[in-house]
Amino acid sequence: MPAITGKQYIDRIDQMQTNIWIDGSPVTGKISEHPSFKGVMKSQAALYDLQHDVAFKEAVTYPSPSTSEPVGLSFLQPKTKEDLTKKRNMVQQWAKSNNGLMGRSPDYMNTTLMAFASSASFLNEKKNCFPENLLSFYEYAREHDLSMTHTFIDPQVNRSPFYLEYSEEPIAARVIDKNEEGIIVKGARLLATQGGITDEILVISSGGVVEEEKGFSFSIPSNTKGLKFICRESFVGGDSTFNYPLSSRYEEMDTIVVFDNVVVPWDRVFYYNNIVVSNNFMNESSFQAFALHQVVSRQIVKTEFVLGVVQSIIETINIEEYQHVQEKVSEIIIALETMKALVIKSEVEAELDKWGLMQPDCTTLKVAINIFPRVYPRFTEIIQLLGASGLMSIPTEDAFQSSIRNDLDQYLQSKADNAENRVKLFRLAWDLTMSSFGTRQTLYERFFFGDPIRLSSELYHSYNKASYVQRVKSILE
Amino acid sequence: MPAITGKQYIDRIDQMQTNIWIDGSPVTGKISEHPSFKGVMKSQAALYDLQHDVAFKEAVTYPSPSTSEPVGLSFLQPKTKEDLTKKRNMVQQWAKSNNGLMGRSPDYMNTTLMAFASSASFLNEKKNCFPENLLSFYEYAREHDLSMTHTFIDPQVNRSPFYLEYSEEPIAARVIDKNEEGIIVKGARLLATQGGITDEILVISSGGVVEEEKGFSFSIPSNTKGLKFICRESFVGGDSTFNYPLSSRYEEMDTIVVFDNVVVPWDRVFYYNNIVVSNNFMNESSFQAFALHQVVSRQIVKTEFVLGVVQSIIETINIEEYQHVQEKVSEIIIALETMKALVIKSEVEAELDKWGLMQPDCTTLKVAINIFPRVYPRFTEIIQLLGASGLMSIPTEDAFQSSIRNDLDQYLQSKADNAENRVKLFRLAWDLTMSSFGTRQTLYERFFFGDPIRLSSELYHSYNKASYVQRVKSILE
Amino acid sequence: MPAITGKQYIDRIDQMQTNIWIDGSPVTGKISEHPSFKGVMKSQAALYDLQHDVAFKEAVTYPSPSTSEPVGLSFLQPKTKEDLTKKRNMVQQWAKSNNGLMGRSPDYMNTTLMAFASSASFLNEKKNCFPENLLSFYEYAREHDLSMTHTFIDPQVNRSPFYLEYSEEPIAARVIDKNEEGIIVKGARLLATQGGITDEILVISSGGVVEEEKGFSFSIPSNTKGLKFICRESFVGGDSTFNYPLSSRYEEMDTIVVFDNVVVPWDRVFYYNNIVVSNNFMNESSFQAFALHQVVSRQIVKTEFVLGVVQSIIETINIEEYQHVQEKVSEIIIALETMKALVIKSEVEAELDKWGLMQPDCTTLKVAINIFPRVYPRFTEIIQLLGASGLMSIPTEDAFQSSIRNDLDQYLQSKADNAENRVKLFRLAWDLTMSSFGTRQTLYERFFFGDPIRLSSELYHSYNKASYVQRVKSILE
Amino acid sequence: MPAITGKQYIDRIDQMQTNIWIDGSPVTGKISEHPSFKGVMKSQAALYDLQHDVAFKEAVTYPSPSTSEPVGLSFLQPKTKEDLTKKRNMVQQWAKSNNGLMGRSPDYMNTTLMAFASSASFLNEKKNCFPENLLSFYEYAREHDLSMTHTFIDPQVNRSPFYLEYSEEPIAARVIDKNEEGIIVKGARLLATQGGITDEILVISSGGVVEEEKGFSFSIPSNTKGLKFICRESFVGGDSTFNYPLSSRYEEMDTIVVFDNVVVPWDRVFYYNNIVVSNNFMNESSFQAFALHQVVSRQIVKTEFVLGVVQSIIETINIEEYQHVQEKVSEIIIALETMKALVIKSEVEAELDKWGLMQPDCTTLKVAINIFPRVYPRFTEIIQLLGASGLMSIPTEDAFQSSIRNDLDQYLQSKADNAENRVKLFRLAWDLTMSSFGTRQTLYERFFFGDPIRLSSELYHSYNKASYVQRVKSILE
DSSP states (O other), X not given: OOSOOHHHHHHHHHHHOOOEEETTEEOOSOGGGSTTTHHHHHHHHHHHHHTTOTTTHHHHEEEOTTTOSEEEGGGOOOXXXXXXXXXXXXHHHHHHHHTTOOTTOHHHHHHHHHHHHHTGGGGTTOTTBOHHHHHHHHHHHHHHTOOEEEEOBOOOSOOOTTOOOOOSSOSBOXXXXXXXXXXXXXXXXXXXXXXXXXXEEEEEOOSOOOSGGGOEEEEEETTOTTEXXXXXXXXXXXXXXXXXXXXXXXXOOEEEEEEEEEEEEGGGEEEESOHHHHHHHHHHSSHHHHHHHHHHHHHHHHHHHHHHHHHHHHHXXXXXXXXXXXXXXXXXXXXXXXXXXXXXXXXXXXXXXTTSOEEOOHHHHHHHHHHHHHHHHHHHHHHHHHHGGGGGOOOOHHHHTSTTHHHHHHHSOOSSSOHHHHHHHHHHHHHHXXXXXXXXXXXXXXXXXXXXXXXXXXXXXXXOOHHHHHHHHHHHO | OOSOOHHHHHHHHHXXXXXXXXXXXXXXXXXXXXXXXXXXXXXXXXXXXXTTOTTTHHHHEXXXXXXXXXXXXXXXXXXXXXXXXXXXXXXXXXXXXXXXXXXXXXXHHHHHHHHHHHTGGGGTTOTTBOHHHXXXXXXXXXXXXXXXXXXXXXXXXXXXXXXXXXXXXXXXXXXXXXXXXXXXXXXXXXXXXXXXXXXXXXXXXOSOOOSGGGOEEEEEEXXXXXXXEEEOOOOOOOSOTTTOTTHHHHOXXXXXXXXXXXXXXXXXXXXXXXXXXXXXXXXXXXXXXXXXXXXXXXXXXXXXXXXXXXXXXXXXXXXXXXXXXXXXXXXXXXXXXXXXXXXXXXXXXXXXXXXXXXXXXXXXXXXXXXXXXXXXXXXXXXXXXXXXXXXXXXXXXXXXXXXXXHHHHHHSOXXXXXXXXXXHHHHHHHHHHTSHHXXXXXXXXXXXXXXXXXXXXXXXXXXXXXXXXXXXXXXXX | OOSOOHHHHHHXXXXXXXXXXXXXXXXXXXXXXXXXTHHHHHHHHHHHHHTTOTTTHHHHEEEOTTTOSEEEGGGXXXXXXHHHHHXXXXXXXXXXXXXXXXXXXXXXXXXHHHHHHHTGGGGTTOTTBOHHHHHHHHHHHHHHTOOEEEEOBOOOSOOOTTXXXXXXXXSBOEEEEEXXXXXXXXXXXXXXXXXXXXXXXXXXOOSOOOSGGGOEEEEEETTOTTEEEEEOOOOOOOSOTTTOTTHHHHOOOEEEEEEEEEEEEGGGEEEESOHHHHHHHHHHSSHHHHHHHHHXXXXXXXXXXXXXXXXXXXXXXXXXXXXXXXXXXXXXXXXXHHHXXXXXXXXXXXXXXXXXXXXXXXXXXXXXXXXXXXXXXXXXXXXHHHHGGGGGOOOOHHHHTSTTHHHHHHHSOOSSSOHHHHHHHHHHHHHHHTSHHHHHHHHHHHTTTSOHXXXXXXXXXXXXXXXXXXXXXXXXX | OOSOOHHXXXXXXXXXXXXXXXXXXXXXXXXXXXXXXXXXXXXXXXXXXXXTOTTTHHHHEEEOTTTOSEEEGGGOOOOSHHHHHHHHHHHHHHXXXXXXXXXXXXXXXXHHHHXXXXXXXXXXXXXXXXXXXXXXXXXXXXXXXXXXXXXXXXXXXXXXXXXXXXXSSOSBOEEEEEOSSEEEEEEEEXXXXXXXXXXXXXXXXXXXXXXGGGOEEEEEETTOTTEEEEEOOOOOOOSOTTTOTTHHHHOOOEEEEEEEEEEEEGGGEEEESOHHHHHHHHHHSSHHHHHHHHHHHHHHHHHHHHHHHHHHHHHHHTOTTOHHHHHHHHHHHHHHHHHHHHHHHHHHTOEEOXXXXXXXXXXXXXXXXXXXXHHHHHHHXXXXXXXXXXXXXXXXXXXXXXXXXXXXXHHSOOSSSOHHHHHHHHHHHHHHHTSHHHHHHHHHHHHTTSOHHHHHHHHHHHSOOHHHHXXXXXXXX
């Protein structure tokens, strides 16, 4: 079963009967029919279907190295700069289908797993490490087109820099025991996006681990015994794509993952109880470069969408001639072209890494993810500043199908379009920036790679400044 | 019937059976029991009740000049600086009851009507003007403690500076005829906040009128024949104050007001078809100074609330020691103290105006409303930057009452508080900044006095710069 | 000799023959005739002369409490709110004479000394403390109208937070010995503005002292044996007020102060070798509130001057109709009115402090000095953005007196003025923002009260947030 | 005489005896020995010398198409993407020799002339146009390695958008007559940087011409009869490279160019009195793309220099561990990598244009020049914020050679370096950002391609937004 269809994805998830709680109740029945999940699962299914669409198949799959059957291109281990460009195109092809609003479309985790697996030899000969498990899981996932979620961080009990957990019962998940079957994990981790609607959950420690028992990596099926996904409130506004053009389709859900004495079978353990490996694997692997390449490629498509929305508003209410309007749009154009340029630079300057992969220039991509969390919120601000009262004149689909339709038609018409189209556009702009779905998108982009301040410090530390200091020295001599 | 109680307010509105449409259906039955309105009406009623609470009565009422019965202090015509301070205290007393989140609590419109009425003599002897109607309506409103909404602007068909409406049927409301009973108005106006839950709607043209028929001012009961309020989607998240601590209480609703051949009785017409008056009354009257004084006083209370929320988050997750956190809070403190200082300055520099009122310094208040639309959105950004993933770990009240409560208690506890309190706090922060209620608050503050760019140009033009230019001249000579 | 004249000031300084080094040479002869000092000394003298000008005398002096002779009003110990307003008027009167460009006009140090002396009882009964010396020096300074400079900080060897000096020879000044005459001080301190052109130098430790020997306070005449002032390069552009309208008049000079085994006589020692006092006197005293009140009052006058310059440029080249120009000026207006409002609030909320002085509200003033270092550099940016190429079309006075004058008259004329006036205006704008004098002004305002980031943290810590946190608690309950 | 040496350059300019006025006096004698010009001419000569340095020759020259002799690479007409990369390397090679501080090193004008000449056929068959003159001048300039300045704009009499010059005598230069020899030009133009120290001056109208007589293009020798260069004040601080490491070397001077009935010989006229051509040639030609490519390449080197200076300060005073310091440096890194990425993108996306040249993508480069005028001033702000009081503790070279050297050595030492090196570094930072040379650099970068607001509007208008609008349409359908 290589590259799957949307139906295969949905059937597989429906059958898992994963333990998911939302608003105080467990999800029962087919999750693909649950109001909080059906939209996003359909959108996800559409991505898989592109793998079987003749117009896209070539762009989004490649022949499996083991079977030559088509498998998802996001699993590809790039060996050339052309491979990188191919990957970018694949990511953007999928992203266009949801305008970049699905931050966790499967290509993200596929890329992540590929990168970790390609760096598996880092684990060789190290205590409590099982590189072979990682490699075989990668192959298994690729050949079965598994969807995955992940959790990288501990609960936010205390964000002081000097915090050490002191609770008797684990809060952050930890290895509390092991037996013949595997390691036993208890505690929680945050925040699995798409938690419960993927085949697997990949867990990996992300640095800063101070207790051995909190450092581990493994992947298990979402329906593993003892595993529980606790959802936040759903941000699906409703079924109507008129009213909620985005949340009805792309609300991915975030979940707290509870491990209640979960047994992780040995063949799915990649490493555990090795603090040095825990703290270094993520950075030493090629994860960052490839994950960032996927992310930035998607963010570009999202920025294009924002630009489209802004320009549509401008044309609809005819405000193009204001210089401050032009300036605001230019800000978006500048951000868009900058992101595009940075991806291109990362590919132009790609080099073969120690694992034999063609790795895009990571520093360049780090610059991109220092920029996006700052500009994306500004985009939403621009939409609000230009949309103005139009963002509050948003009657619903039912209103347009009622006896007051004539009033709406007359009083909500715009210079360039009729009332219905205009309201649809403004509802879209609202759903992108002002609905609880939209604001969660903003929060998501603010923190995609963690605290913006930490990202900025990391860039400072990792950047090679010595040659420029030297140039100053030479003018002073 | 001077200063009313909350119950009187609710009964009066319930009895009106105003023609309100929401989501394609008319509101039927008691509006105070309708899910989209009951919360805000209860909060509004609580304001009226303060007028009869011994602890507050003195602060929020004054003896009617006609009957000596207590009437709402926001109707007071201030004659001294002490009166201004009293008014500020009254406004802030009411605002504290909703933390400044009700932008259209009745004191706003009471102040507005007071200011217009005090300037009624501007209309004396002018064509199609009826100052006596304005004066008697003010007195009537004060003595009956009428609640009011208003509309100041035309539909946003085309925001080009050179736009002239060309539709055959009126879009923007206009006087299409007159008869013995009154003037006849057809068309729509935007955006009546609290439309439908007030006794009256006050209409006034706000400058920039180019066709005589679009310039008028009057007030009519909300249930006048032909008058229709079309609501946007409601942003009440639900009844639970745990889940939706703000939208369940303070969602004021915005409405499009449709005039379907509405007859405005002559005794309620303040002026009509007089383009010079239309374009100047608002600016010539003392409206701006008094309205701004009310608004800024309320915004101060709201800023205090934001500061409280931010500091609560900081203490809960223990991030006080980060210097960038301190800097972000300082931004809020600076804004808060600046707003307070500007109100004080406006009172210290108040002067008797040509209508005999003690008018707070308007320029100073204009500075305040140039500042607030810029800082308030930044406040919401700060909350998101500090709240981070905590703003997405927000299970609902039902979750806490279900069998997973133990998980929540364990995994969502924080350094300083238990899980339930922590989630309540973060849900509050979310409702303030990320729910559709919260983002509407942000939009509201962005545009309270109109386009920020226009406000800035107006400040430039109205500010007296000549003496400073002179000082430069003298150093150059 | 109470309130002195300008001539008395100049004569006194000339006679001191203070040890001042500039550009590798000692200053010899009359310092008031030295090209680097004559301009600023003349401007300073003009301030003193106002004390004898009938038009200003009353505004800038008051009757000495000891002799009833007129003494400088900046020495006044305010006991009422009216006193505060008087002080503000005095400061602004002097500031207008130099448009706020003399950051260290004598009223600053007079105010400082007054505040310290008023708090002298803090030193009572403490080890190595001599409050009586401080009191008598204050009286002496007031009665003789002494001019003063001061140094508050150590050399910038290493700004790491964990730095401890390790040099064998003192770098930062310290008490190395004492004898019958007094304490003996060796080392350097930064950055005495006006160093060498004042009667006295006041030294005081400013907190953060970790070695007893670095904590002391005293005042000594500038020509004390062993005392040396090392100047930076002078930023006087030249004598021509056409070419250098500001630096020719107001360049105050900054100096490194070297103590080469300086003996500070016992009757001038206020305290020494008492680390607790060293670290607390400045904050415990009323210094901050009064110093900030003086500073902010001056900064207001400076902002008015900036506004005058900007508006003059706008009128000269006729750019008033651009909306972005209006917006930029509005930024300045907003800052100006905000600063004014904060001073007024600090006076309205003034309270008698524990030393019996009417102290302006310090928190309010701290807000002001958090704002100014951020807005002042923006003012200079605005001047550059509006002045544009005009700031580079600046021929000198000599050019206007040469045979190419006709060319200049023709080609540099502006819409509103002739070429000479236009060039004078643009040279003024250049001297304010782009000459080395102007950029030093900017740096000075950036750091007047220290590192902006530290100021912001201090504001956070000192601000009372508890009541707002409580308000949030009450809505959550 | 193909690619010249520095000496050839200097000799040629010295012999011209161009009519230059500075500070009211004409320059007489060898200009290369004049204090205001000798530094920059020496720096310029060093660039030419690189053409004969075996280590650089290949990188900075290419074989002349007419003679196969080596000529300056900046004259190259690029036909391939490799040519573009070569050009970038050449520009950056030269820029490194002055750290990007010479905004008008000859490669800028060489590139400009090359671009205009390559587009000469635009002038074919048009009234008053002489494409053959342009072509032969390009060849002549290339083969003689002529240095050039240019003027693109009119005097800043009145910047109102509706201004029409009304003076009787020309202010802006215009064609007042023609005769057998050529056209006769009278009036002035702004602001020729390096005016007077180049062989030629190229004049070209830049759009917005409303009177035929103001639209023309030609090139004439700097010493043409009737041509006069009027300098602003020189910003050379002095000869000492210790004191003025930058202004002593790179001060390029800006001049007003006066045409006093200058006869432009017919063979040097490219076009005149053709308003359509005047308004379109600059935009229609490949000028913008190539000029921007040169400019951005240079700005990258300048940004590298700023980064070097900032990091040197950080290491010298040991402030690396502050998170806000890291954040500020990251801002610079982000800008640097963004500029680099945009140049790379412009080359990757280069296409053959209608003139047969490989043209870098102009939109991408327009983004870069929208960014740089905003970030460069921020760089100077960062230097001031980090340098702090160190930027005012800057004694001169003479001070270090005087008897107070011991004091300086002791009290100005820093954690990482001795006093002399530390002062040299801080003087460099000061000369870059706070001397009148440094602030002129800032102004120059702010306005290199004109008013930042206009640049932003142009970007908006030229950017292709239609496909993104279409994408929005498709989601709404």
